[in-house]
Amino acid sequence: MSQMIGKQSISFKQCPYILSSGSVAGKKEGEGPLGKCFDMICQDDKFGADSWEEAESTMQKEAAALAMGKAHVKPEDVRYVFAGDLLGQTIATSFGIMNYNIPLFGLYGACSTAGESMSLAAMCVAGGYADLVLAMTSSHFASAEKQFRFPLEYGNQRPVSATWTVTGSGAFLIGTSKSHVKITGVTTGRIVDYGIRDSMNMGAAMAPAACDLIAHHFEDFQRKPEDYDKIITGDLGYVGRQILLDLLKEKGFDISGIYTDCGIEIFDKDTQGTDSGGSGCGCSAITMSAHFLPHIEKGVLKRVLFVPTGALLSTVSFNEGQNVPGIAHGVVLEYEE
Amino acid sequence: MSQMIGKQSISFKQCPYILSSGSVAGKKEGEGPLGKCFDMICQDDKFGADSWEEAESTMQKEAAALAMGKAHVKPEDVRYVFAGDLLGQTIATSFGIMNYNIPLFGLYGACSTAGESMSLAAMCVAGGYADLVLAMTSSHFASAEKQFRFPLEYGNQRPVSATWTVTGSGAFLIGTSKSHVKITGVTTGRIVDYGIRDSMNMGAAMAPAACDLIAHHFEDFQRKPEDYDKIITGDLGYVGRQILLDLLKEKGFDISGIYTDCGIEIFDKDTQGTDSGGSGCGCSAITMSAHFLPHIEKGVLKRVLFVPTGALLSTVSFNEGQNVPGIAHGVVLEYEE
Numbered sequence: 326m327s328q329m330i331g332k333q334s335i336s337f338k339q340c341p342y343i344l345s346s347g348s349v350a351g352k353k354e355g356e357g358p359l360g361k362c363f364d365m366i367c368q369d370d371k372f373g374a375d376s377w378e379e380a381e382s383t384m385q386k387e388a389a390a391l392a393m394g395k396a397h398v399k400p401e402d403v404r405y406v407f408a409g410d411l412l413g414q415t416i417a418t419s420f421g422i423m424n425y426n427i428p429l430f431g432l433y434g435a436c437s438t439a440g441e442s443m444s445l446a447a448m449c450v451a452g453g454y455a456d457l458v459l460a461m462t463s464s465h466f467a468s469a470e471k472q473f474r475f476p477l478e479y480g481n482q483r484p485v486s487a488t489w490t491v492t493g494s495g496a497f498l499i500g501t502s503k504s505h506v507k508i509t510g511v512t513t514g515r516i517v518d519y520g521i522r523d524s525m526n527m528g529a530a531m532a533p534a535a536c537d538l539i540a541h542h543f544e545d546f547q548r549k550p551e552d553y554d555k556i557i558t559g560d561l562g563y564v565g566r567q568i569l570l571d572l573l574k575e576k577g578f579d580i581s582g583i584y585t586d587c588g589i590e591i592f593d594k595d596t597q598g599t600d601s602g603g604s605g606c607g608c609s610a611i612t613m614s615a616h617f618l619p620h621i622e623k624g625v626l627k628r629v630l631f632v633p634t635g636a637l638l639s640t641v642s643f644n645e646g647q648n649v650p651g652i653a654h655g656v657v658l659e660y661e662e
Numbered sequence: 663m664s665q666m667i668g669k670q671s672i673s674f675k676q677c678p679y680i681l682s683s684g685s686v687a688g689k690k691e692g693e694g695p696l697g698k699c700f701d702m703i704c705q706d707d708k709f710g711a712d713s714w715e716e717a718e719s720t721m722q723k724e725a726a727a728l729a730m731g732k733a734h735v736k737p738e739d740v741r742y743v744f745a746g747d748l749l750g751q752t753i754a755t756s757f758g759i760m761n762y763n764i765p766l767f768g769l770y771g772a773c774s775t776a777g778e779s780m781s782l783a784a785m786c787v788a789g790g791y792a793d794l795v796l797a798m799t800s801s802h803f804a805s806a807e808k809q810f811r812f813p814l815e816y817g818n819q820r821p822v823s824a825t826w827t828v829t830g831s832g833a834f835l836i837g838t839s840k841s842h843v844k845i846t847g848v849t850t851g852r853i854v855d856y857g858i859r860d861s862m863n864m865g866a867a868m869a870p871a872a873c874d875l876i877a878h879h880f881e882d883f884q885r886k887p888e889d890y891d892k893i894i895t896g897d898l899g900y901v902g903r904q905i906l907l908d909l910l911k912e913k914g915f916d917i918s919g920i921y922t923d924c925g926i927e928i929f930d931k932d933t934q935g936t937d938s939g940g941s942g943c944g945c946s947a948i949t950m951s952a953h954f955l956p957h958i959e960k961g962v963l964k965r966v967l968f969v970p971t972g973a974l975l976s977t978v979s980f981n982e983g984q985n986v987p988g989i990a991h992g993v994v995l996e997y998e999e
Contacts, residue, residue, distance in 0.1 A: 328790050329741070333765040335791050376982050404666070405850060413750030413809075414976035415770045416984075419853060423987060428670040428850035430778060431989075433752045433770040441767060445782065452789030453665050454672050472750075472978075513742060513765035516756060639751035641809075645713050647753075650760060652768075 328451075331545025333513050334655075340507040341450035343658070344457075344498045346614040347391025349384045351466065351492025354603075354611070357592045362615035363493075364391045370467065370492055377468035378416055384494035384607075385410075385421030385463045392459065392496040400425040403498070404455035407442040409433050410463045410606055411490075412472055413639070417463050421494075427459070435635030436531075436560050437514065438462045439495065439610040440654030443631075444511040446499045447656070451508075456501045463494035464605025473524070473640060486526040488562045488588055488604035489597075495610025503661070505622045510657040512542040516637060518650035524636075524643050528565025528588075528601055531634040534651030535561060536572035538632055542655050543578060550580045554626040557617060558653070559609030559633030560588035562602030587612035587633075609633040624660045631656045665788075668882025670850050671992075677844040678787035680995070681794075681835045683951040684728025686721045688803065688829025691940075691948070694929045699952035700830075701728045707804065707829055714805035715753055721831035721944075722747075722758030722800045729796065729833040737762040740835070741792035744779040746770050747800045747943055748827075749809055750976070754800050758831075764796065772972025773868075773897050774851065775799045776832065776947040777991030780968070781848040783836045784993070788845075793838045800831035801942025810861070810977060823863040825899045825925055825941035826934075832947025840998070842959045847994040849879040853974060855987035861973075861980050865902025865925075865938055868971040871988030872898060873909040875969055879992050880915060887917045891963045894954060895990070896946030896970030897925035899939030924949035924970075946970040961997045968993045 330336045348363045355366030365387060372383040385408070393400065406425070409432035410417040418431060434441040439462045446460035467477055469490035475481045499508070517534040535558050543549060550556070561569055566586050573580055587609040588602030603612075613631060620626045634653045643649070667673045685700045692703030702724060709720040722745070730737065743762070746769035747754040755768060771778040776799045783797035804814055806827035812818045836845070854871040872895050880886060887893070898906055903923050910917055924946045925939030940949075950968060957963045971990040980986070 329792065333741070378978055378982065404670070409770060411751075412976065413978065414748075414772065414974070416974070416976045416979040419974040419987065420979065420984060423853040423855060426852050428852050429771075429989065430782060430850065431770045433746060433768045434766075435751065445767060448789060448791055449785065452785060452791070454785055454789070455666065513767065515763050515765050516760040518760060637751070637753070637756040639749065639753045641715055641750065642753040642757065645715065647757060650756060652766065 333541055334510060334545035336510045337451045339451055340509050341447045341499050342504040343506040344500050344502060344504050345392050345395035346497045346618055347388040348611040348614040349388045349494045350611055354491055354493055354591060357597060359591055359616050363611060377465055377471060381417035381463050381465040381468050382421035385417060385461060388494040388496035389422060389459055389461060392498045396498050400427055403427050403457050403459050405430060405449060405458045407432060407446045408461045409438040411469055434652060435637055436604060436606050437633045437635030437652050437654045438606045440633035440656055443497060443656045444513060444654050447508040447511060450499055450501060458499050459496055460499055461496035462606035462610045464490050464607035466490045466492045469605060483600055484525050485600050486564045488527055488560060488601045489599040490605040491591060491603040491608035493607030493611040495614040505661055507659050507661050508656060509659045512538055512545060512655035514538045514653040516650045516652050518648050521649050524638060524649060527604055527636045528562040529568055530636045530649040531651035532561055532565040532568035534653040535569050535632055535634050538653040538655050539573060540576050550578055550583060553583055553628050553630050556580050556584050556630045558586045560604035561586045561634055562588045564601045590616060621658055621660050627660045629658045631658055670878055671847060671882035673847045674788045676788055677846050678784045678836050679841040680843040681837050681839060681841050682729050682732035683834045683955055684725040685948040685951040686725045686831045687948055691828055691830055691928060694934060696928055696953050700948060714802055714808060718754035718800050718802040718805050719758035722754060722798060725831040725833040726759060726796055726798060729835045733835050737764055740764050740794050740796050742767060742786060743796045744769060744783045745798045746775040748806055771989060772974055773941060773943050774970045774972030774989050774991045775943045777970035777993055780834060780993045781850060781991050784845040784848060787836055787838060795836050796833055797836055798833035799943035799947045801827050801944035803827045803829045806942060820937055821862050822937050823901045824937045825864055825897060825939050826936040827942040828928060828940040828945035830944030830948040832951040842998055844996050844998050845993060846996045849875055849882060849992035851875045851990040853987045853989050855985050858986050861975060861986060864941055864973045865899040866905055867973045867986040868988035869898055869902040869905035871990040872906050872969055872971045875990040875992050876910060877913050887915055887920060890920055890965050890967050893917050893921050893967045895923045897941035898923045898971055899925045901938045927953060958995050958997050964997045966995045968995055
């Protein structure tokens, strides 16, 4: 009767459903390959606010409004919000969703927060604790650069291994009512530290965590790569993609035919100057919401493993010479007729 | 059959138990009124580490080891950790618990994280997702001052409304095996903003959130103050205490006879110069672990409402002129023979 399977996974007996989602993107993301898919693109990356942080909060507010609006539900119908972002003390989340007055579980899993929020939201609904919850995350290029790197005005150069933080926020309304997309299981990640110390190479820092997660997922669910139509990581980018494929091959898994990464999908690296690809909580959230979810809803993709990845560092830990460990959280999304 | 009650609470059908806990405290906390209760007191607030942040990580590691050791369980027996701290990108947690290799749900709820982690841990166990999980948090006076205020060397003056961040980490092992302390319910907080802008008066910023939580808790569970032996907030301190009592009186609840605050219990303000009292995630965690939990275990306290409170700010949000909203999370702990 247990829903626990293997060492770190859950297979839901009563599956929760994704009822709707909302995606808000910045100007650059709107100019990329997925530009036509996003619900809202703002030509002003400040979203009418006075600061980058407030702009990010505004995106969360809008993404939640879109998800709720599409499903015709009001904030008072939503029992919990599971949300987080990349900023210190997750202020984009606090000031973004405050006015909805929904009980909040604040999360921090770096860029893996999209997977963490969806996992906990699904567990909450499947556990009988709520009929309707929101899982949401955001990131903003300018607030992230300010938080983690240099002031934009400094115009620092970027190595080709660097990723470009996506300006975007994605919200998912998860509940007990049926839809065409159900969450059938989750695999929760452990912190994996490969000793990477280059904060400009997040792909390398996170790929080992994605590998650990995916390998344990296969083991726990007793599945193979062929059991999935797509395996989608969050923001490994081109550098991390290759490392992940190599590491998984060493463990005997070849996922190259079905593998992609939200950070690779969201930008055109040849014309957009985004180096290794997109990153940030918003990257996986809006790419899933706007690009992959509609394919699952239509049954084009029948079973998908969504694996947002996060790099666990702060400027303090980095400046104190700590490594950049990674974490990943896996969510299984399946089509239901 | 539902476990949901009212607008924001859960009453567990199968209650999870607190099997053990561990408390690690700093030197000053060891000199306070609860000094004899803590499992471990370190005379060196750097805990042998090179930085304040590493010291805080070391405390988390030790607190988890203590909790697991007391219950004779190994890290591989623990299915999930629910943990967080106050630092940007919650680095004390990431680097503290990394080596245990336990799947992690990273949390941020400011000082309310002790309640948030216990709530989600209890929901996880009661939902059938795990037999054994860890809920833990930490704070450190020096890493928090560095994060939120001034370098220690600056020697800034403190107003009497200021609280003193507790150096400490508390870990709780929660599971399905029976013990004398069960978690019978949780009430999850919403963000409450009373327009406070003084980051040196956290008590005033958080008291309205505690009031909102406690009032909704009474409503959801259809209980009155008399139904509790103690109602214990996290770190409102002397200033916040009075505001909370006044606000609840306006709503028709008089909790003055059974109310206390971990921030008031942990220091002797007359001799320790701690102004309004202790604060930080570690304050409520170690005061609950070392002081109140043994009273519940012995049946001296039969039913307790534990309400850790958090102030949602960062130096960025504060410097950009944002308010300091609050949040609180409530957990009901009951004695079982």
